[in-house]
Amino acid sequence: MPRKIRVLIAKPGLDGHDRGAKVVARALRDAGMEVIYTGLRQSPEDIVEAAIQEDVDAIGLSCLSGAHMTLFPDVVKLLRKRRAGDIVVAGGGIIPEEDVPRLKRAGIKEVFGPGTPLRDIVAFFEKAGKGA
C-alpha cells in the first residue's frame, strides 16, 4: 500500500479565524490524506519545525488577518534554510488578488481565495503529495 499523503494545516500569526482551516483539514482527511492541524497562533518557526518533525509532503497555510505578505514568505524562507525546500507550501484566506503574484514569486505554490471549491484544494494536495 502506498504511503498516505501527509499535509500540515497551519494557522500562522495571531489570526483566530479557523473555520476555513478546519474545513480544509477535514476535506483532506476525508480524501484519504494524513492531516496534522497545528492549532492557532503558530510562528513560522513553529510551523516549519512541525512540518519537519511530522515529515509532511505539503503545508497549507491559512490567514484571514491580512498578515499573509509577511508570514507566508517567512515559512518558505525558513523551510529552505532548514533544507526542507521540497515541502510544497500553499496558502489561503482573505488575500487581495494583487498579492497573489508576489506570493507565488516568494515560493507559495498556490493561493486559494474565498469560494475555492474543496475539490480543487484536494486535487492540489494530491498532486503535491505525489511529487508532481
Added chain:
Amino acid sequence: MADSEERKKLERELRRWETTSLKDALEAHPERRKEFLTTSSRPVRRLYTPLDFSADFVERLGKPGEFPFTRGIHPTMYRGRLWTMRLFAGYGSAEDTNARFKYLISHGETGLSVAFDMPTLYGYDTDEPEAKGEFGTCGVAVSSLEDMETLFGGIDVGSVSTSMTINGPASVLWAMYLAMAESRRVAWPKLRGTIQNDILKEYQAQKEWIFPPEPSMRLVVDTFEFGSKHVPQWNTISISGYHIREAGATAAQELAFTLANGLEYVRWGIDRGLRVDDFAQRLSFFFNAHNDLFEELAKYRAARRIWARELRDTFGAKNPRSWLLRFHTQTAGVSLTAQQPEVNIVRTTIQALAAVLGGTQSLHTNAYDEAYQVPNEKAARIALRTQQILAHESGVANTVDPLGGSYYLEALTDELEEDAYRYFDRIQDLGGVIPAIRKGFFQQEIANSAYRYQREIEDKERIIVGVNDFVVDEQSEVEPLRVSDASLRAQLERLGRIRRARDRAKWQRALDRLRKGCEGDDNTMPLILDAVRACATLGEICDVMREAFGVWEEPLLY
C-alpha cells in the same frame, strides 16, 4: 390556536385542500426539490397555518414593550427612534482610523464602533515580536493611552456612543477610554457605549482569548461591578452570537450558545454577590444576520422571549429593564463572496432587512469588498446608505414587528426556542458552559455545521450565486486599501517616546500593585486604570496578567 371547534374546522379544510387542489397541482407539476431547507439546513414545510401554533400563542407573543417581548423591547419601536447606524471601522494607526470615523459621522453614522488589530486583540503592543506583519491590517492598533486619545481626537465622547470589539484585554482598553474621558473632563456617568468583553464565545468561536476561563470570567465580573457603580450607562458586555455563527454554527446553535453564555455571566455576577437587577440592565447582545430572512427574524424574536423568561423566572429579576434583550446586529461577513463582489450589496440588504424586521437596536452593514480587505471609503459609504434606505425609503420602520402573526414566522420562532432549550439541557449534562468548552463541545458542534454547509455547496445542494452557479470569468475590481509604512513607523516612534518619557517609578509601582491585585481578590479595574494613567502600555499590563493568570491552550480538533 383558539377553541377546539374552530381547530377541527381548520383541520377539515386543510385535509380537503390537500386531497384536491394540492394533489392536482403536484400531479401536474412536481416541486423543484424533495426537501426545502433553510440556510441552517432546517427543513421547511410547504405551508404553515394557524394549526402550527400552540394554544397560548397570543400570550407567548405579548405586546411590544411588555413581557415576554417577542414583538420588541419598546412599545413604539422605530416609530419612536430608529436603530443606531454603527459601522465597525478600524485600520492602520489611531490617526488613520480617526479620519475614517469622521468620514462616517459626516455621512450620517449615528454611533462609533472600533475594530482593533490582531496584536491589540491579543494584548500585545505594536513593537512586540508577536505583532510582526499584523499592524493595522484588520483593525486599528491601540497600545497606549495616547493612542486612545488620538483615536478619539476631535470627537465628543460625552455625546457619541462607542462600541469596542475587544475581549481578552477588554478591561485594559476600557480603562484607556475612561482615562481619556477623564483627561477631557467628561464625567464617566455621561459615557455611553459597549465593550464586547464576551470571553466565553472566544473559546468557542472567535479564538481571541488570552487567559484561561476562570480568571477571564473574574475580569469580566470586575467590569460588571465597576461599571454598575461608576459608569452606569455603559454596556459592560455584548454577549455575542455573531462569531459563533461566522465560525459555522447554525441559527439554532448561535441562539442557544449565546444565551447559554449569557446565563452563565448572570450566574457569575450573582456568585460575586451582585444583585441581578444591579447589573442585568447593562448586559447587551450581538447577533449575526445571515441570508435566510425568516429564520434570522425568528431567531431574534425567540432570543428576546427566552431571555425575558429566564431573567424573570430563573434569576428572579424584578426590574422589567433587566428582562430586556437589547442587541446589535452585523450582517454575515461569511456570506460575502469574492466573486462578483458588487452582488454582496444585495446580500447585505436582505440581511439588514432581517435585522430591522427583527427589532435590532443597532446595526452594522458589511461593505461589498470585505471578502478581500477592510473596506475602502466608498464601499463603507454604500453600506451605510443601505441602512438609510431601509430606514427612510422602505417603509419597514413604520410599524412594530411588521411580520408578527405570519404563520411561518411564528412556527419558526417556536421551533428555534425549543431547539435552544434542548441545547441548554445538553450543556447542563456536560457540567455547564466552561466544562463543555474544555471538552471541545461547542467547538466540535460548530466545526461539524461548517463542514456540512461547505459540503452542501460542493454538492450543489446549496446554490451560492457567483460561486457554484451563475459564474462569470472576470477579475474583480476592488480598489485596494493598504496600511502605509509611514503609519507603522509613526506608531513605533510614539511607543518608544512614551516608554522613555514616563515617570518610571510611578509606572513600576502601578504595575506592582496590579500584579498583587491579580494574585488576590480585589476588583482589578481601579488597578488597571492606575496603570493606564501611569502610561503603562497594553502589552505591559497584559504581561503582568499573563504571569498572574497563565494563558489558555485550546483543545485541538477539526
